[in-house]
Amino acid sequence: MYTKQLSVFLGNKPGRLLEVCRLLGRAGVDIKAANIAESKDFGILRLIVDKCDEALAALKAASFSAECTPIVAVEVPDRPGGLAQILEAIEKAGLNIEYMYGFSIRHSDDALMVFRFDDAENASKALAAAGICIVTCGK
Amino acid sequence: MIWKPEFECADPADIRTLAGKRLRSLVEYVCANNPIYRKKLADAGVTPEKINSIADIVRLPVTVKDDLRDTYPFGLFCVPQKDVAEIHVSSGTTGNYTVVGYTKADLALWSDAVARSLAASGANPGDRLQVAYGYGLFTGGLGLHYGGLEMGLSVLPMSSGQTQRQLKLMQDFNCRVLACTPSYALHMAEEAKELGFDFSQTKWKIGVFGAEPWSNAMRQEIQDKWGLKAYDIYGLSEISGPGVANECEYQDGLHIWWDVFYPEVLNPDTFEPVPEGEPGVLAITTLTKQAIPLIRYVTRDVVTLNYAKCRCGRTCPRIGRVTGRTDDMIIVRGINVFPSQIEHALLKIEGTQPYYQLIVDRKAGGMDELEVLVEVEQSFFSDKISKLEALAATIRQKLHEALLVHVKVTLVEPKTIERSTGKSKRVIDRRKM
Missing domain, CATH: 3.30.70.260 (ACT domain)
Incomplete structure (x- = not known):
């Protein structure tokens, strides 16, 4: 049995992480764990959430590039x-x-x-x- | 000094008579040797017999960059490939490169034009010339090289880069003349300062700078920093390369060698000639070229032409500084870049969308940097950094292949590139020129 992680592309700009968390909060998604992998120019936010598919839909609606990663x-x-x-x-x-x-x-x-x-x-x-x-x- | 006074200082009426004869021969030549030209001239209803003086040039159809692209690689060549002594390549507007070829006679013509330009800049036979333009497919390096040889200069083929070595050899070999892009001249000044270079040891007295737009303010800065006199050299590979026109000691417009590169100033929309002295797009006819002669080639550079005799004694008309472009081409480190090339290259990379933004900036050191922002679309998103970095590297490499200039690729979030009236604002030029 495996589970899903919500992976989100973050541009290297202030406020992007906050924006994701706000969106998920409004969508009623609970974040269990968070981790950011960063490169020089961008980051990938990796979240374990209670409702991965709903979270993904909310992010895509806001034009984020994101996926549910097994x-x-x-x-x-x-x-x-x-x-x-x-x-x-x-x-x-x-x-x-x-x-x-x-x-x-x-x-x-x-x-x-x-x-x-x-x-x-x-x-x-x-x-x-x-x-x-x-x-x-x-x- | 004046390299070819018999042409540079001739009575303009004599040059016009000569140009008229050369134009007639040119039209006969292209009709005899190239089916594309033959058809184009026939479609326009022009036969060689209709060209009886240079005034008849307006009867001929113009040639545009797309004519070169559409006939890639050799469609407009008028000689068999065995007679093509050298080939140079620059970027085209989309996909295909712009290819130019030279017969041995064309190379001699180019060498002579650059020799005239170096002489106008104050070089004398025996001077040592440091060529810090890039050597290779770009015409800058070899063009100045050939001109230097033709003039009897002693040529140091440095190519660009390695400032420390440039400075050492300039001193050790007593190089009086420097040729490079103006931005590289500024960049070297910056690096020299960091290296603690003693500017009183500078040997360069003359700088021949071109291949990119620069202002009088930049000229002043270069002259102040290096204590040399900076001259503007103009050219484009389609016509031959650098040395189509050059400033003289009065630095008051660039003398164009009109006995071989005949200039006109046209309305950019109708291609009709504008009244004398009015700004318009520069069109040039190569009166004597063999491999790939161009008739009324529209350069897209916006200029004015001044036909008044110059205080230096030259009678060939002067191009005022290039004040702009009629297309979206930008010039980065001497290389022409068209935004459409980027779009074209991105479309060929699987997973990418043609959403991008181009940021051109001039660093404190004087060198231009090209940054391309690419949106990370859902289709190529990955949760692995390594995959996204590999994608950025692929884009970087493909853009370098297409543009012939290094670019920095930055991945950004979707829909973050500003879109105005449905189209992205493609180019942001932050250079102060």
């Missing part, structure tokens, strides 16, 4: 070696990580880690088979 979110045990254990399983399955970032949510002691693979479906199957707890966010 990602795999997994629980990382809160102890030394916790992340290493996950990465070992990924390596064993021969999966290549495009990028990753972590976040935590309330009422869980464990951290959550988001992984971007080329093939999210196969990756999530491989991780589940290795006994790793896959998380789904929202619908």
Whole structure:
């Protein structure tokens, strides 16, 4: 089971992140995690939200370039070696990580880690088979 | 000095008589050697017999840049390829390049025209000439090179760039004459200052600057910074390259070598001649070229022509400074850029839309920079930085191939490029000239 990340192109101008967050707020979308990957001239906003498809529609209506990207979110045990254990399983399955970032949510002691693979479906199957707890966010 | 006084200082009536004879021969020549010209002249109802003096030039149809583009690559050539000694290429308005060819006689003609220009700028045989125009398909470098050789100068073929080396060799080799774009002359001054260069050691006394528009204010700045005298040289590759016209020591208009490059000033819409002294678009007829002679070629440069005899003794008319263009061409680092080329190149890259904006800016150091803003359409958006950067690199490379000049590509959000009356405002020129 994999989940979706909302990815949004942001031009290198002040106020663009605020604009996205305002739009999502008005659309009743709750942001669970946020991350920006930046290059010299632009950024890509990566959000985990409760309603990815609604969020995407709201952004497209406002002329943003955006997409729902399949990602795999997994629980990382809160102890030394916790992340290493996950990465070992990924390596064993021969999966290549495009990028990753972590976040935590309330009422869980464990951290959550988001992984971007080329093939999210196969990756999530491989991780589940290795006994790793896959998380789904929202619908 | 005056390189060819027999032409440059002749009685204008004699030049007009000569030009009339040359025009008749030219029309006979193109009719005999090129089917496209033959048809064009026949369609206009002109036969060589109808050309009896230079006044009859108005009977001939004009030639425009699209005529070159539409016949790419060799359609307007009038000699077999084996007689084409050299080829140069500049950018065209869309897709195709503008190709010009030279026979050996054409190269001699070009060399002579540039020699006249260098002489008008005050160069003397034996002077060392530092050519800091780019060498290659661009006519700047080789044009000045050939002219220098023709005049008996000692030529240092530096090409542009590497300011530190330019400065060292200028000093060590005692280069009296510098030829480059005016913006590069300013850029070198800026770099020299940063390098702690002692300007009292400057050897250049004469600068021959062209291939891009520049103002008298810029001339003053270059002259003050380098302590040299700066001359404007005019040309375009379609006619031959640099050296179609050049200023003399009075810096009061550019003398055009009208015994070989016959000028007219036309109304830009009707192509009818404007009254003498009025501004209009410059059209030039190459009276003696062989490989690709052009009849009434519309340069799109807006100028005035002054036929009064100059204090220097030359009688050839003077082009006032180019005051503008009748198309949207811009000149960046000496290279012609048409916005339509960018649109054309973008359309060929999968995933991109032809929405762009062009920003031209002149950096503090004097060099022009071309930035192209491209909207990131939904169709080529990716959540991976690497993919978007690869796309920007592809656009950069394709634009470089099309424009022959380096551009900075900046990806921006969709619909952020200003659209006025449905069309984008394509070009923002921030240069102060």
